Amino acid sequence: QVRLEESGGGLVKPGGSLRLSCVASGFTFSDSYMGWVRQPPGKGLQWVSYISGDSGYTKNADSVKGRFTISRDDSKFALHLEMNDLTAEDTAIYYCARLQWQIPQNYFESWGQGILVTVSS
Amino acid sequence: QSVLTQPPSVSGAPGQRVTISCTGDRSNIGGGYAVHWYQQLPGTAPKLLIYNNNNRPSGVPDRFSGSKSGTSASLAITGLQAEDEADYYCQSFDVSLSAVFGGGTKVTVL
Numbered sequence: 001q002v003r004l005e006e007s008g009g010g011l012v013k014p015g016g017s018l019r020l021s022c023v024a025s026g027f028t029f030s031d032s033y034m035g036w037v038r039q040p041p042g043k044g045l046q047w048v049s050y051i052s053g054d055s056g057y058t059k060n061a062d063s064v065k066g067r068f069t070i071s072r073d074d075s076k077f078a079l080h081l082e083m084n085d086l087t088a089e090d091t092a093i094y095y096c097a098r099l100q101w102q103i104p105q106n107y108f109e110s111w112g113q114g115i116l117v118t119v120s121s
Numbered sequence: 122q123s124v125l126t127q128p129p130s131v132s133g134a135p136g137q138r139v140t141i142s143c144t145g146d147r148s149n150i151g152g153g154y155a156v157h158w159y160q161q162l163p164g165t166a167p168k169l170l171i172y173n174n175n176n177r178p179s180g181v182p183d184r185f186s187g188s189k190s191g192t193s194a195s196l197a198i199t200g201l202q203a204e205d206e207a208d209y210y211c212q213s214f215d216v217s218l219s220a221v222f223g224g225g226t227k228v229t230v231l
Contacts, residue, residue, distance in 0.1 A: 035220070037167075037220075037222075044123060044208075044210065044222060044223070044224045044225040045159070045167065045210050045212075045222045045225070046222065047219065047220035047221070047222060050220070059218060059219065061219065095166055095167070100172070103214075103218070104152075104153050104154040104155055104214065105154075105155040105172075105173045106154075106155075106214050106218075106220070107155070107157040107169065107172050107173070107212060108157075108159070108167075108169065108212070108220075109169055109172075110169070111166045111167055111168065111169075112166065113165075113166050114166050
């Protein structure tokens with residue numbers, strides 16, 4: 001079965017950086033669009049970023065553009081999110097997700113358990 | 122402020138039917154992009170509940186159904202059960218291929 005496991009979260013000071021990782025199993029990782037969705041404490045879901053199976057296409061939400069970079073290492077079945085210039089508004093649980101990609105029917109098919117990122121001095 | 126609009130909460134007695142609306146515009150739902158629904162039980166990760174407007178993944182009870190019309194969509198839960206108490210989110214894409222979510226609806230079983 002599909003398994004997604006996030007790591008790399010924790011406490012970071014404002015202006016700092018953090019790198020999240022997600023290791024995948026149970027499906028053909030290299031063929032899959034992958035993404036990140038976050039959830040601030042007590043709030044709703046916010047899409048953050050996604051990347052195509054061949055890494056040729058990436059897209060970020062406006063709220064993280066220029067600060068966050070998504071990447072993947074298909075040899076290690078791993079997805080990454082490099083987060084820079086972090087602010088308190090980035091505090092959230094970050095979920096790794098597999099996307100089903102068939103425009104106009106794109107959706108988040110499978111989700112990891114999530115990892116908490118806290119930005120605070 | 123979420124791109125898709127959902128009611129913050131709905132409630133119903135066990136066995137009743139409840140519906141959750143999800144309203145977008147011509148750049149997302151009305152532009153032909155499908156609507157999908159996720160269920161988030163307390164303290165857990167979201168789970169895909171309905172995809173492509175009205176399809177249920179394997180294992181999702183047929184008490185859950187979805188529909189879409191114009192710039193809106195709805196999720197219906199018939200025969201409401203205590204275990205359905207959760208947050209529900211709608212999701213679509215827009216013309217710029219950004220994923221968009223609703224603000225979430227908390228379902229309470231009275």
